Amino acid sequence: MTFADLVYWCGLVYGGLGLGVAAAFLVFGLDRVDRSARGSFAFRPLLVPGLVLLWPVVIANWRRLLLRGT
Amino acid sequence: MSAGYKAVSWTRSKILYDVVLIAGIVAYITIFFRFGALPGPDGLSPDAPTLAMKAFGSCGFLLLTIVLAIGPLARLDRRFLPLLYNRRHFGVITCAIAASHASAALGWYFAFSDLPPLKALFAADTSFGQVSGFPFVILGVAAFLILLVMAATSHDFWLTFLGAPTWKSIHMAVYGAYALVVGHLALGALQDARSWVLPAVCAVSVVTLILLHLAAALSQNATDACIATASSPPWVVAGKLSAFAEGRAIVVHLADAEPVAIFRHDNMLSAVTNVCAHQNGPLGEGCVIDGLITCPWHGFQYRLADGCAPPPFTERIATYRLALDGDTVLLDPQPNPPGTYVEPIRVGSPVA
Known part of the structure; x- marks a missing residue:
């Protein structure tokens, strides 16, 4: 496998997992971790790029905030 | 603010800010296409895809320079403060211009490649050990990723979700992005620059930014004299x-x-x-x-x-x-x- 193959496939897998996490977070997580989001829907698509790019951070913070009971 | 994530209320000043910004970008791209298409010393005119790549690339570099200059300028002179208020839009638009440059470059260089463009991008050159032929594109990709993360986390939700220190750290990476862009230019476009304009613009931009930040820091030190x-x-x-x-x-x-x-x-x-x-x-x-x-x-x-x-x-x-x-x-x-x-x-x- 070449360097280009490695970067390409890592990018695809990372992005694919990110899309899954983004969908799960927007459906199940957002309202529970941020009270200001309740009742606001138009802004949610704006979060998708960030959720895909930072999904490991999103999972860590989601878990931390749930454990804290926010 | 924190009363729910409702659509931002567009005040007259915000609309004016965005209109001036977008009009400036359109004017720059138009002028670049008009004068950039003129024949060079060798009598050859650049083709449209090359012009688009250069127009968006140089526009993105100048926007990034301006967005980094706004902070120190506002510290040195309060009349620049209104430029700070909508800097978030400025940053997102800069990222969009960088994306246009990346798209034009991918379309031009890898249109006829057997590989998918994104894979061909990393396979094209791997001469990491030398200046001439260094894969400068990777520096541009890294800078673009930083701008993308910053634009993607510009909504107030991210500030709450990540916390102010983490959010601020992410957004301070813009200085790293600027350094990567300068490297991308120095090892790429400047290596075969056929006129003095691009090297001069780069040098003036970098020196101006450094001087502005030094002046703002000195000004801050003078303020720090007010220690209780x-x-x-x-x-x-x-x-x-x-x-x-x-x-x-x-x-x-x-x-x-x-x-x-x-x-x-x-x-x-x-x-x-x-x-x-x-x-x-x-x-x-x-x-x-x-x-x-x-x-x-x-x-x-x-x-x-x-x-x-x-x-x-x-x-x-x-x-x-x-x-x-x-x-x-x-x-x-x-x-x-x-x-x-x-x-x-x-x-x-x-x-x-």
Whole structure:
């Protein structure tokens, strides 16, 4: 496998997992971790790029905030 | 602000800001296409895809330079403060221009490749050990990823979700992105530049940015001279009353504590933390608008007496006690809990 193959496939897998996490977070997580989001829907698509790019951070913070009971 | 994530209310100044920004970009791209298509010294004219790549690339570099210059400019001269208010839009548009440059480059260089363009991008050149032929594209990709993360996390949700220190750290990476862009240019476009214009623009941009940041740092050091000196406990001396200008603040730096902004409004003094609850903006560099402290970064507002944002917003910042000893202003460095009411001190007749 070449360097280009490695970067390409890592990018695809990372992005694919990110899309899954983004969908799960927007459906199940957002309202529970941020009270200001309740009742606001138009802004949610704006979060998708960030959720895909930072999904490991999103999972860590989601878990931390749930454990804290926010 | 924090009263739910509703669509931003478009004020006249915000619309004007965005219109001027977009009109400037359109004008730049149009002029670039008009004059960039002229034949060079070798009598050859660049083709349209190359022009598009260069137009968007140079536009993105200049936008990034300007967006980084706004901060120090606003510190040096308050007349630049309005440029700070919508800097978020500026950053997102810069990322969009960088994406246009990347798209044009991918389409031009890898249109006929057997590989998918994104894979071909990393397979094209791997001569990491030499300047000539160094895979400068990777530097551009890294810079673009940083800009993308910044644009993607520009919504207020991310500030709440990640916390201000993490969010701020992510967005300070813009300086790393700028360094990568300069490297991308130096090892790429500048290697075969056929005129003095691009090297000159790059050099002037980088030197100007460095000088602006140095000047702003020196100016900040002069402000830091306003360091509180001890008085009878718990008070510290914040400064002479004559130093406090109407409608403005003086920032007092305390040992091992957040700086405090002391505002004079309507000839009354009030003290709050210098750190905005939104993105840690320097409140003391803002001003009082409609009787409210207004953060210079994004216009978040707080009441002078209790540090509370006006309803329906819910942000609160710490307040401090003040006292007068003759013409000397004294400050109790112990912060009150955010939102605590402290009676402002009258130091003159109400301003008409």
